[in-house]
Amino acid sequence: EVQLVESGGGLVQPGRSLRLSCAASGFTFDEYATHWVRQGPGKGLEWVAGISWNSDNIAYADSVKGRFTISRDNAKNSLYLQMNTLRPEDTALYYCVAPRLRYNWNYGAYFPHWGQGTLVTVSS
């Protein structure tokens, strides 16, 4: 069974940093792209960033580009999101998500696998 477990969320002041982690199990992590998706309180889903299985392809939403960095450690079956210069509008539940298809970066970017999310609150 695929499991994605996020951690690292919390309350942080504007302008500070936070690093999220996602521990993956139940599948061959190094064969799949993985992504972060967030959902602000009472709001819809917003894709944040994605990384291919070998880290050759990385993409960011315009709202976080230059502030957030996505990375992965295949040896540890883990995905990360380094979030710098946080803003109140970054307040959200952050989900780690994985696709169905192996070795696919584009047309297979849909997500049957979601973690339960980790909550990030940016407030003074």
Next chain:
Amino acid sequence: YVLTQPPSVSVAPGQTAWVTCGGNNIESKRVHWYHQKPGQAPVLVVYDDNDRPSGIPERFSGSNSGNTATLTISRVEAGDEADYYCQVWDSSSDHVVFGGGTKLTVL
């Protein structure tokens, strides 16, 4: 790339609900649909326009033509009440794009 969904759709039990997702030439893209109930993570209900993951009832189907993709829910049940999101991959920007979401209310 922008995906536009109606904020809300209402339907009586046993009837059919249609949730639309508008985008420029969306028929050239593969559209995926999720539902999300309060306090839960989203669940994929349709992928690649009209395929269903295992465990999703046949009552859920999709179509995609022109500038509009549609999720059709037949014989709606009270348990179908949820927020529904469409999603595509935008190859011009290498971005995943979600629609704004539609709240389905079962009357």
